[in-house]
Amino acid sequence: MNNLNGTFLPNRNAYIAEQEPMILHCHHYNTFLQASLEDTKSYLPIYPILIDSARDIVYLQLKNHFIINQIKTINEKLQIASDFFSFCGFGKADLSKLTPDGGNIVCIAEHYSTGWLDKFVPRKLDEPNVSFFASGYFSGAFEAIFDKNQGQYKTTQTKCITKGDEFPCFEITLNHDILNHFDSPQEGVFNMFEPYDCSKDAINADAIKLALVQMPIMGNHKNGLIEAFGVFLTRMYANYYCLISYRTLQKLKEKMGEDGVALGSKLLTEAGHVCAFNTFGGIMKSTEWSGLIKPMIKSKEDWVYGIVAVVNAFGWGQWEVLELIPNTKLVIKITSGYEANSYLKMYEKSEYPISFLATGGVAGIMNLIYNGDISQNPELNETYYQEIQRSKHCFESKQTYCRAKGDEFDIIEAILKNQ
């Protein structure tokens, strides 16, 4: 069978599966970002954004995959959609019983459901169910499998484990409403970079990247979830983050003008900071870090170089330390960052910086290493996060160069908040 897995491109630090960039992110970021966007529900149509963004991407990706690989049988198409869902750590769903009229899906597990319960309290019964991404995935997959147009299937989540149900369940039906749909920005406007020989550096970034890229990071056979580095990981569509973030930002701007942009930027940057705290922190506490990277570390600064080397295996583009002043400042240059790649294709140009995940992430690195002290193996919980946030040594960051604004690359600077 022509499995859809993808390939890592080392001159872009991008992982491409049928023209869609896939990037590693954990359940802390996924659920926190979703929760942040859901906070706008009283004044924005946020739920269609969360569902339709997934549908738009999955539809185009699977449709292309079926055409390019000449996959014609429905059973094979259903299997590929199901396998890719599990491979990426989205969960495990049996799609084999479905027909062109739709049907019901019972998931053994689903990433956002499990992730939400791990991170937050159960959802209230009068709230919508949690699995917006999966709902969009199934609609888009069905439209591609049964050769329909975008918007011709509707997926409704009928059971939700965050409300006490045993399994996440979904119903797919033919849709007769007229829905807006967009094409995925796919690989976007990307750059390539010239690799340099880092074999003489204390931290051998090339070795770290190679080792991580070859690791079998994929959903396990039982539930399709990826448990690694103390978190639930996903190989998520870069464009899903970009579509839900930038579509929400556009809506906020339409509704509230510049205040909306400021509010949205703050929410999205904080999601990046939370991501860094949990994902980078989890990685720096992991056995893999102790085996692969810790033996190379000679100073506290090497922790920064080590985690930047790890980021370069995540599919986020090329991160490079331009300046590091211990306890004081970190400047990171990003080439072909996934946020700018996608934004440039979608909107061509921005008036304000848009690399929110990276901006939060760079501050997060400094806060983990110089504000808290990750080398002392602290428990990464909400109490510790708040402690770091309240500390007078807390770092914050800003984007000083932005490719979406016309610069050649992105630059993020993290400095002490009270400086």
Added chain:
Amino acid sequence: MQLFEVIENKNCRKHIRKCYTLKTPLLPSLIESLAEFGFLEVQNFSQFSPLSKDCFKIYADDSLYINGILYDFQIHLTVSLANINFIPIFESELTKWILLQKTNS
């Protein structure tokens, strides 16, 4: 005679996590004997950098997870609350292996 020290992480709601510190390094023979409890996965990090060390994990569904670094002195065990009966089985296997090392030396 105490063959290993144990520290339990009490911060997890769903699992019990224990870290065992041995006086002898974790040799491949220990990993092979523990592999009977689940799927063994070894990350050969040393092939990418001479400084790096190989890691291993042994897992069975979501009820059991054993991991560590080859030739290091610490091994970690994570079991779900429904599988706490596995802890004495694991410790017995560990004890048996340590005593065998002593006998052999």
